[in-house]
Amino acid sequence: MNTKQQIISVVAGIGALAVLGLALGTSYTVKTGEVAIVSKFGKIVDVKGDGLHFKTPIIMSKDIMVVRNTTYDFSKVEVSTKDMQTISLDLKMQVEITDPELVYRNFRNNYVQAYVTPVAYESIQSVIAQYNIQDFVSKRQEVSNRMLESMKNKFKENGFNIRSINIVNHDFSDAYEKAIERTKIAEQDKITAEKEYEKQLEIARKKKEIALALKEEKEIVIKTMEMEANTLNDKVLKKMFIEKWDGKLPTTMSDDVLKMLK
Secondary structure, eight states: OOOOHHHHHHHHHHHEEEHHHHHHHEEEEOOOTEEEEETTOOOEEEESSSSSEEEEEEEEEEEEESOOEEEEEEEEEEEEEEEOOOOEEEEEEEEEEEEEHHHHHHTOHHHHHIIIIHHHHHHHHHHHSSSSHHHHHHHHHHHHHHHHHHHHHHHHHTTEEEEEEEEEEEEEEHHHHHHHHHHHHHHHHHHHHHHHHHHHHOOOOOOOHHHHHHHHHHHHHEEEEEEHHHHHOOOHHHHHHHOOOOOOOSSOOHHHHHHHHH
């Protein structure tokens, strides 16, 4: 093979590769849950759904965008409550793209970092700031629902649909954990003191009841003695004196004795 034939063979090979490359460049496949943003000289001209598609080589390009429902994980998100306590949150958020052309125009394929994440962080902090830490603990599902409502319109206006956001875990700061521990100890001490107070109060009640019973008993005895004393009139005393007298007159007699003998 002479030099001319070699050159022709090389050119033919390059031509064949070019034709093959152009042929391959004209077709592409879009998977389920994705779309292709087709541009011509950098300007969006079409949005293609799943399936096999063709485009003009060189002058047309395509970017694949995932539009199906996607779960985003947010870990260790530090937020402050209404009473200035710090909570670390783990959240899961489900988002789908409803207007891929709008999303692509605004953010290209950088929409997660440029929009989803910052808007989510802003809404999460805004909602948490409306709750005291105790309310957050008791109303965690309510907090998640309010986060969802706060983001819905913002996402919709920019071509997204937020389907759900859920708090899957939370943790408090060390300072608050210690405060909780101190509160629990104080509550337990209060319960113990209240029980001791009730015990001493019961003892005091019983002592008072015993004292009242003794007082009533003493009063009864005194009244009985008074009644007995009142019944001992002169006739009774005279009779008692006569019954006990031995018939002998005393050598000296007082006026009382003389009265008894009359």
